Amino acid sequence: MTDFTLWDIVRNLLLAGRWTVVLSLIAFAGGACVGLMLTLLRMGGLWPIRWLVRLYVDLFQGTPLLMQLFLAYFGAAVLGFDISAWTAASVALTLFTSAFLCDIWRGCVEAVPSGQWQAARVLGLNYLQSMRHVILPQALRLAVPPTVGFSVQVIKGTALASVIGFVELTKAGTMLNNAAFAPFTIFALVALGYFILCYPLSRYARYLERKLYGAGSR
């Protein structure tokens, strides 16, 4: 067994940590796009579509992310594709993120008082115009803090990609541990890595929330 210096461990974790960041960005960006579409379908649209979106959200919120990853991985194989852990993780995390963001954003649109809709309608704005000029700007303001907050869940969610063999921070940790066997140090460092990524976002989300709440109550 080779000797690992602390620097070797940290360097390897940092290298793998890049993939945690990249996967998080993919999942968040992809999830935001899909989530936005779902939100608009959920708010407007015919009832069967609204119902389907709701089912989609409930399914992703009611099942383990780990299972979603497994299903993406093995489901592709059933369909005849041989996909990499990369692709499977990106797809599963994107869908997972879209479902939660859809739910958060729907709440924000619904939180805009109905008087605003009525006021817009009285001024002669149609549905899309009301949405664009009156409702969405207000909903967006409400949506920023919980969306930033949820990004923390996305980053933490990428850790599960390690289970299907994607080498990111957590997988690098287990691999290093198999070679160096210094579990306490290694997993503390892995945790520290996530903490450095997540804590500023958590703080920022809380700050935004407080600012919004403070401005709203004045």
Next chain:
Amino acid sequence: MTLDFSTLLPYTDEILKGLMTTVWLTVVTTFVGIALAIVVAYVRDGGRGIASRLLGAYVEVTRNTPFIVQLFFLFFGLPALGVPISATVAALLAMVLNLGAYTAEILRAGIDSTARGQHEAARALGLSRLQSFRHVVLVPAFSRVYPSLISQCIIVMLGSAVVSQISVFDLTYAANFIQSRNFRGFEVYLVVTLIYLLLAVGLRLAFEFVGRRLFAFLQGGSS
């Protein structure tokens, strides 16, 4: 592409065994985790002392790191420090600590929204801080944050799928086990995912049932 669920039938016992483990882990975690959260919320509500700061750090670290890393840290890290720990105990400990941290934050929001008059009435009646917390503040605070609490317990139940990674024979472990025997990964995971979904629905219904009993005082106007 063909799906064949019949190859799952010989493994009903494994699935049941895994299901039982997931259920009891969830039930124990719910009770112990909420108890832990109450203690944490009480101490943190009391001010800025050392205990309060330490518990604050615990809450932040737990909320900002993945559950799977917490699990590995406990399961692999503690024995390396000379504290032997079984996979089941590590899983339970990680789940309790996780739920405790999140619930403490949720509960804090409920406690913070307690009307000033409630505190004053308790003080005027001579209740100490602990007595006031226990008899006056706690139950209404729970009732205000109960929906978030339900969601959090479901999240922890679903997240417990990860304990399979340290060889705890839970539902996911059963799925992995069957997959390694019959090589019908998609079918196995689909069925197990559905079982998780049913568990989530069941847990929510159970919570709502208990909530209606516990918070009967909210149904006013029926006199």
Next chain:
Amino acid sequence: MALVAVNDLHKSFGDLEVLKGIDLEIEAGEVVSVIGRSGSGKSTFLRCLNQLEHHDWGTIHLADQRLDGGAMSPGELSQNVGMVFQSFNLFPHKTVIENVMLAPVVVKQTPRAEARQIAEQMLDKVGMLEKIDAYPAQLSGGQQQRVAIARALAMQPKVLLCDEVTSALDPELVGEVLHVLESLAAEGMTLILVTHEMKFARDVSHRVVFMHHGHIHEAGDPQTLFTQPKTPELSQFIASIL
């Protein structure tokens, strides 16, 4: 010897001096109404009497015992001075009887059976015995306030403080609460009330205290005070109320 003796009470919130030296003695069995404009310091004064607010200077004695400055524990305080609030502040998750029994059982360590007996007795006194198992949300404001009175009485205090206890009530519910206070007064309970109910202050109280800018501006028996106010401030106040 006075039951309550307040001596040179001062209280500031930041730069704002709310109480500028209050002296007042109250006899056992006396009913004292404190009146004045909002911001005159009357509520703060009342809240100092059971130490919900801590004053900066001065002393409060109750039956020759020092009450302020940490001389009494919260438990002792609540057995000497009870308080009823403007917004009732019943505990929403407890039934009527549980609200009334809570402090005797938890603070005073009274056995449950005995506490229940006392609670029933107090609820009977305020006419709420038949609603014993209702939750506060199921009661009208007047009923809630009567329960709050019973809850304070269950600690068997020597003095009952009432902080604008009818101000949050619909007009038609004010009467039932005042009626309870009247009967308490008739029983010889010592009452100190901050109130806007001038008719009640005049008809029921033995003494009326008019507070103005953190001082006791004028005090005396209600008949004289209301019919022949000595100061222009009190005349103005009475005129503005009537």
